[in-house]
Amino acid sequence: xxxxxxxxxxxxxxxxxxxxxxxxxxxxxxxxxxxxxxxxxxxxxxxxxxxxxxxxxxxxxxxxxxxxxxxxxxxxxxxxxxxxxxxxxxxxxxxxxxxxxxxxxxxxxxxxxxxxxxxxxxxxxxxxxxxxxxxxxxxxxxxxxxxxxxxxxxxxxxxxxxxxxxxxxxxxxxxxxxxxxxxxxxxxxxxxxxxxxxxxxxxxxxxxxxxxxxxxxxxxxxxxxxxxxxxxxxxxxxxxxxxxxxxxxxxxxxxxxxxxxxxxxxxxxxxxxxxxxxxxxxxxxxxxxxxxxxxxxxxxxxxxxxxxxxxxxxxxxxxxxxxxxxxxxxxxxxxxxxxxxxxxxxxxxxxxxxxxxxxxxxxxxxxxxxxxxxxxxxxxxxxxxxxxxxxxxxxxxxxxxxxxxxxxxxxxxxxxx
Numbered sequence: 204x205x206x207x208x209x210x211x212x213x214x215x216x217x218x219x220x221x222x223x224x225x226x227x228x229x230x231x232x233x234x235x236x237x238x239x240x241x242x243x244x245x246x247x248x249x250x251x252x253x254x255x256x257x258x259x260x261x262x263x264x265x266x267x268x269x270x271x272x273x274x275x276x277x278x279x280x281x282x283x284x285x286x287x288x289x290x291x292x293x294x295x296x297x298x299x300x301x302x303x304x305x306x307x308x309x310x311x312x313x314x315x316x317x318x319x320x321x322x323x324x325x326x327x328x329x330x331x332x333x334x335x336x337x338x339x340x341x342x343x344x345x346x347x348x349x350x351x352x353x354x355x356x357x358x359x360x361x362x363x364x365x366x367x368x369x370x371x372x373x374x375x376x377x378x379x380x381x382x383x384x385x386x387x388x389x390x391x392x393x394x395x396x397x398x399x400x401x402x403x404x405x406x407x408x409x410x411x412x413x414x415x416x417x418x419x420x421x422x423x424x425x426x427x428x429x430x431x432x433x434x435x436x437x438x439x440x441x442x443x444x445x446x447x448x449x450x451x452x453x454x455x456x457x458x459x460x461x462x463x464x465x466x467x468x469x470x471x472x473x474x475x476x477x478x479x480x481x482x483x484x485x486x487x488x489x490x491x492x493x494x495x496x497x498x499x500x501x502x503x504x505x506x507x508x509x510x511x512x513x514x515x516x517x518x519x520x521x522x523x524x525x526x527x528x529x530x531x532x533x534x535x536x537x538x539x540x541x542x543x544x545x546x547x548x549x550x551x552x553x554x555x556x557x558x559x560x561x562x563x564x565x566x567x568x569x570x571x572x573x574x575x576x577x578x579x580x581x582x583x584x585x586x587x588x589x590x591x592x593x594x595x596x597x598x599x600x601x602x603x604x605x606x607x608x609x610x611x612x613x614x615x616x617x618x619x620x
Contacts (some may be wrong), residue, residue, distance in 0.1 A: 206219050206243050208233070210233075214229055215235070217239050230346070239347065243347065246269075246347065253326065261303065263296075264301065267296060267340050271288055280444070281441060289341075290332050299311075305350050310355055311360070328369070334359055337355050343350045351377075371523040373521055373528045379401050381513075384512075385511050395411060395463060397508070399459060399463070402526065403543075404522075404526030405431070405453065406446070408497060409437075410487060411495050412436055412437040415419065416484070418431060419455075433452075447544065447545065451542070497519075505519055523544075526544075528542075528556060540556065
């Protein structure tokens, strides 16, 4: 078996040779060619020789299961794989299960998505997950040479015009301070965790995965070089990369720095009393030293604090939204918020928090009714002769300087004047 990639005339090709059977497939980039190569090798190893038979049709249900096992499970995070599997099992397989993959058209997908939008049963997030899953499966089929093009490519901008959007939940500044004050009394051991969520905007899994090596305290509270380096995420019992697989640096406020330094000192003191060399590597460890369980934190700590504070029930993720909304209302730019939140693009930031920009006020429209302010003259006004004191007039007479501009035509004056 031989599967090789080569570049010819500026394009990348995949060449397949298996049991005296040969085939070539043109692919756009080197990354895509490497992906196709791995996919074909896996298919041939499992005895799937359909790539040599252009007339062979595979049912979407069977091909989707193959994609889940060979690609999603191998190259995606566990949480992503579980989401793909759930969407495929609940939504896609019942609709397109018996349809051959090469018979699924763009109109079929548009019609299906339009039905989902019209049903009003699913929010925008669920619809995007459905489209992302079917697009990934058909991309896999395209790279494997099963279809000539991907009918799901760039389909979202046509499909979700009337989709139901879930409003963003967040706490006001006063509500956030009430929550923190209540946490100090009812859950003091969780106060640093809640403060970090409201002052740094980290996701719950990112907070649970934080280590002391990720914290840059700076030399003092006035040192601007103080930040949190977000490099890991803890979800479903395993440490993974953050969302979008990109680490980010989040600025740390003075109050958060002070609280985390106190948390570090207390942890080191407890470790010393137990005769241990040092505190746990995790900022927020469980009682046995491992990472906390996010579900337990939400139900046993966060919800009781909300109830004790007299606040409405919100998700823990609402603290992340609160952080972003507080930054914007304080005057931070969307570009800064985008970097702190770790969004994949500024468009995500605009779509989610654009309505919170402080400039969105009717006072700006009222200012258009005001009369324009007079523009200052480029040439300093000369004092009138009767306004000059006697000393100034005598000085002008002695040096021969006039009390007005000699040249009336300003266009021929020296630029220095």
